[in-house]
Amino acid sequence: MTGKTTRFALTITGLLCLAGHAHAGKLADLLGSQGLKDAGTTAMTGLTLTDAQVIELGAKSVAQMDQDNPVASADNAYAKRLAKLASGMEREDGLKLNFKVYLVKDVNAFAVPDGSVRVFAGLMDLMPDDAELLSVIGHEIGHVKYGHSKEHYRAAYLSRAARKGVAAIGGTVGKLASSDIGAIGEAAVNAKFSRANETQADEYGVDFLRRHNLDPNAAVRGMQKLAAQDGKAKTSFLDDHPASQERVSHLQKYIARKK
Numbered sequence: 001m002t003g004k005t006t007r008f009a010l011t012i013t014g015l016l017c018l019a020g021h022a023h024a025g026k027l028a029d030l031l032g033s034q035g036l037k038d039a040g041t042t043a044m045t046g047l048t049l050t051d052a053q054v055i056e057l058g059a060k061s062v063a064q065m066d067q068d069n070p071v072a073s074a075d076n077a078y079a080k081r082l083a084k085l086a087s088g089m090e091r092e093d094g095l096k097l098n099f100k101v102y103l104v105k106d107v108n109a110f111a112v113p114d115g116s117v118r119v120f121a122g123l124m125d126l127m128p129d130d131a132e133l134l135s136v137i138g139h140e141i142g143h144v145k146y147g148h149s150k151e152h153y154r155a156a157y158l159s160r161a162a163r164k165g166v167a168a169i170g171g172t173v174g175k176l177a178s179s180d181i182g183a184i185g186e187a188a189v190n191a192k193f194s195r196a197n198e199t200q201a202d203e204y205g206v207d208f209l210r211r212h213n214l215d216p217n218a219a220v221r222g223m224q225k226l227a228a229q230d231g232k233a234k235t236s237f238l239d240d241h242p243a244s245q246e247r248v249s250h251l252q253k254y255i256a257r258k259k
């Protein structure tokens with residue numbers, strides 16, 4: 001349960017996209033100002049990824065992450081719980097989803113453009129309430145549904161291409177070296193979503209609960225738990241960015257509005 005030290009577990013720190021981070025973030029995080037400029041130039045030469053290519057890239061990167069992390073085997077209690085919760089969600093809202101647990105103690109979860117959802121054991125421990133856990137999972141699925149995660153993968157790809165040269169990384173997703181795929185996936189998964197994207201995903205999480213006949217207020221409780229966790233971990237956000245509380249308030253209003 002402590003998780004072996006893996007590249008992924010080491011490089012992902014704190015709460016991913018779930019609490020806080022009202023500031024900075026977004027694509028600038030991925031690219032940096034020079035990277036953005038270079039990526040812009042690169043984009044002008046016609047280097048863009050189609051949706052199908054982004055999905056392929058996402059699938060390849062998550063396959064690597066699955067190798068680098070302790071994935072719970074099917075008979076593991078965490079895997080059993082998640083499989084039960086996700087049963088019937090293989091085709092959800094037009095997406096093709098797959099679910100795995102990483103036996104890592106971090107409070108975290110993420111989803112990738114190909115529909116891979118990865119949930120960390122630490123998050124499952126924090127949320128023994130299934131509806132709360134599903135609110136977070138729904139939130140992550142929202143980032144896929146709305147194309148936010150695709151945007152991060154595209155930016156990470158362009159950034160890598162700009163830094164190394166298009167020829168050096170092979171030009172197309174099919175020819176990318178595994179080291180490039182790993183770096184792109186890591187950058188994309190670690191990038192912060194914009195505030196607007198988080199709001200959209202938060203709302204999607206509520207809709208997701210409703211769609212599955214679960215109490216939408218579980219999204220509020222889940223967010224409150226994450227906010228408390230954020231404070232405990234003394235991450236930089238809560239002191240000067242009351243983002244989590246704002247998100248809780250927004251969720252409450254959104255739920256009330258749609259009753």
Ligand SMILES: [Zn+2]
Nearest residue numbers: 017018198201
């Ligand atoms: Zn998010």
